[in-house]
Amino acid sequence: MGWNSWNTFQGNINEKMVMEMTDAMVSSGMRDAGYIYLVLDDAWMAKERDPNTGDLVPDPVKFPRGMKFISDYVHSKGMKFGLYNCAGTLTCAGYPGTRGYEYQDARFYASVGADYLKFDWCNTEGINSIEVYTTMSKALKKAGHPILFSLCEWGTSKPWRWAAPVGHLWRTTEDIGNVFDGTKNMGSWSSNGAMTILDSQDTLRAYSGPGHWNDPDMLEVGNGLSESENRAHFSMWCMIDAPLIAGNDLRKMSVSTHDILTNKEVIAVNQDSLGIQALKYFSKDSLEIWIKPLSGGDWAFCFLNRKTTAQPVNFNWNAQVITDTLSKRNLDTKTLVYKLRNLWTKKEAGDTKKPFQARVGPHDVVMLRLGR
């Protein structure tokens, strides 16, 4: 869990903003809700490496006191610090890439106290992804400082198949955009709405687990979606065990955005120690039911309405035993009684003896926790 500069700021980052964001993570309660990493994405560097040493150089105008200064500041607030680079010759925004400098750059990250590296995939023509991400992984392990490794190769070579020993999270898709469904025209390319990304995640659940996560990209909560869309996007990212990397301006988020991002009971579903990604149990007429086994025999249950009009749900717990063949767990509401807790209204919602009836608003969710 953390915050990353890209979704709101792209290359418009600087020392003052980053320090303010660090302060906002503390004052807003984001840090205490679990958002520990502050990650600078693309465009933190100068356009050239140091001509004498070949080291990466922080942009001297944006970051006049360098990266160790920022890193120390973030650490002084009880958080961890992350940086970005790219496996290719240049980053996506045209700054010096790491190709051929893997060990040297890893030493640079360690020297500034970085705890996290996001490693992108632009300008990699002719490069073997498994080879280069493995090399960077080895370099980070040798660097002398623990560094979480975030693979950002957009799912191109199916990293879920090979990246568990290489890194801690891997992007499963191309970039997210601030739309709920469909795609967003970005000029020469298109970004994906949250629901569009969600559609390709269910088949990947077997690959995700503690220490090696599918990453369906960062959060767009607070970046222009409606309140219900923010809630639905966040709930689903929690259900599918996505790394929760906020991407909004924390210095001026609305109360509603704050309350969504810091809902502890919803976050607890995401952070559950079993680390079993939710499965799509039901899908009809744009109403989906996703379920997720939780520790202690609990389950999360999320009704997702992808329509622009409200839909009723009437779920009869006594009609079936749900089997998750992957985790080999059964939700037996035929014979066992579970209590229901609505995680967004934060209220008890009866138990599984009676059918659950609710109205799911347009582009919204009803999210329950079942416990005994």
Ligand code: GLA
């Ligand atoms: C790629 C990544 C994004 C972001 C940008 C930065 O598009 O997928 O998440 O890091 O590059 O240029």
